[in-house]
Amino acid sequence: MTRTFARVLRHGALLGGVALTIPAWTAPATAAPAAVAPVDTGAADAGADARLIGAPTLEQIPDQLDAEQRGAYRQVFAAIRDGKWTDAQIQLDTMKPGPLHAIARAEMYTAKGSPRVELEPLVALLNEAPELPEAEQVARLASLRGAVGLPPLPVAQRLIWQDGAPRRVRAKSLKGDLIAADLALKMQPYVKADMGREAQSLLDSTVGLTPEALTEWQQKISWIYFLQGDDANARVMAAKAQDGVGEWAVQARWVGALSAWRQNDCASAGAGFEGVAARAGDVDLRAAALYWTARSDMVCGRPDKIEGRLKTAAQFSESFYGQLARQQLAMKDKGTRVGGVVASDWNVVGKRPNVRVAAALVEVGETDLADTVIRQQAKIGDPREFAHLVRVAEALSLPATTVWLAHNCPQGVTSTAEARYPTPNWTPDSGWRVEKALVYAHTLEESRFRNSVRSPAGAYGLMQIMPAAATDFARERGTSIDLKALTKPSTNMDIGQRHLERLRDMAGVTGGLLPKVIAAYNAGPRPVGDWNAIVHDNGDPLLYIESIPYWETRGYVTTVLRNYWMYEAQGGKKASTSRTALSQGMWPRFPGLPGAVAVRMNATPNRRASASTATLGNAMQPNIAVNARVGMQSTTVTRAD
Template identity: 45%
Template sequence: MAAAASLRQGLGLAGLAAADGKGRLMRGVIALLMLTAAYSAMAQESTLAEDPLAPVDENDTPTPVTTSPTPPPQPVIVKPLVIPKNWREVFAAIRASDWPSAQAGIATLPDGLLKPVAQAELFTARNSPRVELEAVVSLLARAPDLPKASQLQRIALARGATSVPTIPREARMVPLGSAPRRQRARPIEGEPAAVQLRTALQPFVDANSPVEAEALFQQALPTLSYEARAEAAQRVAWIYYVTGQDEHARRVAQAGIPGAVGVWATQAHWVAGLASWRLDDCNSAAMHFRAVASGQAESELNAAGAYWASRAEIACRRPQAAEGLLKLAARSPESFYGLVARETLGMDKRLPELPNTAFERIERLPNIQRALQLIEIGEYNLAEEHIRHQARIGSPADHPALISLSRRLDFAGAQYWLAHNGPSGSRVPAAARYPLPRWTPQRGWRIDPALAYAHARQESDFRIGAISSAGAVGLMQVRPGTAGDFARARGETVGDLRYPPTNLEYGQSFIEMMRRNPITQGQLLKVMAAYNAGPVPVSRWNYINDKGDPLLWIESLPYWETRYYIPAVLRNFWVNQGLQNDGTPTLTAIAEHRWPDFPTRR
């Protein structure tokens, strides 16, 4: 009732204030009465408990109030517009999704090489404001050679453009060659019996159970082709070999060879040769290793066969037969066994140096000029993107100059990629495949940089943002947990593992820790094995029957990945040392069948 009186009073005052003459006053009174009646009806529909003067029904239990009081309205915080003063701040605003600041900076900064780059980054950034067709077409017309040009074309067409400016055609990048590397042989396909046997063998392979595996092999023999027999024989023979049963390893491997001529026959010869060597049967070893040297396989395994055949011939006191085999192995200066053979023969082991191609050939290209300006403001990733894109749209004749520029700029990832990929017709020297950037770890170099880069080449192909399925990050594939352990011990935080100085610091720290670990005994090969597989497997591999021979130890490792990893990293290390005109004492030790110690910092 009090609320109704208040409402009536308010309406009455409003009506009197608005009245002009008696007619208007009467209409106001009538309206007042009608509204009062409506309000009374609404009040009766609500519970009596809402009126403090209403009689209380004893059967009516009041409902407790459970709602919290309405909080006072919060003031809306409007972020002030900060207009970038330079292009460095513009690109930072784009990365921070600060679209108003980025737009303001692009609009106010003077025209130049970086304005179209910034516009392209803004227009194509995720969740950036919708860009109008006219702006996209204008940008394409002014800078058709941008790395984002094809993406901008698609945006223009999506906005309804009937025609768009022409952009340079991107050439298909083709492989330009690579260093030899050991690879696993491909399984035989298209034979149901072979596939079924391989599946059945796998548990026994994993469990190192050769007797059970051989029983399956013997049962399946009548159903297998010659090539499938060679594959199965090699798999079973290898189990015998890694468990130290060399007689059985040779016997089973030899059983799979007759009639087979493909890659698995070569693999079976390889196991038979290793088993024969450990059995001190130089004649059998020479025969099988010669078959590997001439068999179907990648060039690195052929070189391995030739080198080991030469060792077998020398063991059989036939040195005249060994020299030709060593020369066969020494054909490639990028092959692990090729380098060992060259060291044995006293041949030059260095790759021809990478020539400094004239920069004048490419310095006027807009993408190169943009890249250089991007470097000045710290936008290294964008700069590298422009160099790679120029390789796709440029002349094959410019490719060596782009590699040389990447090398000068310490863009190791770009150098490595351009050395392996280019437009058809490009010619690249082998030395280009081995970047040696002038980076420095956060705490300085404590190991030979040539060794760190040997690992980086194998671990990541110099991709600073590489992340493995196991979560390892960056150049040297450092695990964040491992880096965290080192950082906590130093009372610091890890930082960004994609940043080369940070990644190299923790990578070399892990190498140092493995060198000090008693399991590796300070031996380079075992430090490399521990870097790849961890120290626990290496502790087991210390009991391999290697006859004191480091090469036999490598070839007898049960993990194929580590078995191929060590020769590849050693090859990288020796090539890097050669490119720096340094000595290669660890190569000399290997060629003399000595265990190389971990190299001291040069």
């Protein structure tokens, strides 16, 4: 045992300069939450996360149009969108030819319901701008008119899909098994009501299941027991499933390890998490298992193993737990690029007609069309210019384009993490009330910055705002709002940040705790209020996150927090307050609240978990397991998934 790790073991103090979490049950329970000051994050970067300094801006790209041209082209494109073909044609003909004449004509010629265009103007357009995204369609029209010997069009290269940041992969149910399908129907009421014993009894009475189906249901029942706080039965069922077949076996091992952790059985928990790390097929779960194994090593007095686990987890630097591991190891974030890079990028790609057209389109508010043009340039452009194109797209405040480019690259080109976290130069209608990094973290997960996207549930735009919620917020301000306004970034983000504030201020639901606010944004405040009564987290924020009953919300919380930290680092913040808090077993509060930035939560015992510990004969002396609760008790039962 080295001197450093011996000191860690004795005091729970530093590992590489940052404290490694000791679970809440290793200390006596207290009756109320205690505010604890965070580690010093350095005064020099105060506010940096709100500014997102260093992001490229439109000012670094020269104007393509003068004021008169902007006004005239806005009229042209408005006429095209409204189907006023004659007005658009007259406006173009009376203007001096400019950067957007060709694409305006291309849009008009190819628009649904537009008048027939004869051969001569089609050929003229192809000769003038063969690189435009409409060129192939224009060429087909020309061929239908009898054209021969058309100018050659640029050859589009195949772009290769590249995966982004890690995500937890959900195990898939077995398909095509009639017995399993019948069992699933019979299980529905027990799953919805979290009735573990009844579900287990039904499973025990079902014969003819394949090994894969049996493993799946054993895991699901172990999860129901875990949600109930019945760790003993959760471990029994998980132990059966973890020796089964398929990906559900790994998920069962994970539930068993979490149950052992909650029972204060660090040895069994550590073995379980280590088994998950060795078997997990996805990066996110592997990083999580490595981090939780390190936590178990800490509690069990195995400091010599901690650093190696954390270093392995830290390799997955874009995962939630990889970020926490980096925090534990005091690894520095890369930070943002230096200013002035975009000027040199423009020197490379600014000579490309499509890039100049896209820049001009942004000036007149035609951002969707600018997105199409940039994508076309990515397909026909020199792969050596691709990175420059990505940075120019971000400087043009085309974040959806930037994200698309980050996932669709030419052969031999690898996208950077930076491209996956764009920082458009936008401002909400009422200014920034919530940290920009946190708003963008939600926006990236909600819509990938697609301002016109609509969900099956009817949510609109960047932050997926429901029309009813938008109406409520507008009424509070004495105004009205229509659906079209929700596609406007400044309006959508303003409503989104106000909704975050409202969730923040729900003392009986979120208590202003950041993980719960994020969960409520996804699942709604009512489920989060219910979970305050049924989730047995022992005051541990990470255990709370892993115990959230909804699969989607569990993933949403970790993804948004990861996004938040990436944006903070990209914006020049030297140390993330929320990441530091979580790495120390503390609950980060919503940024900007007065008082402590993080709290340590202790509350009422989880008697079922404590009794189960005694039943298993744990060699450790179990302290009372404690559960962080915020708000009123609730008997509402949530679904298990």
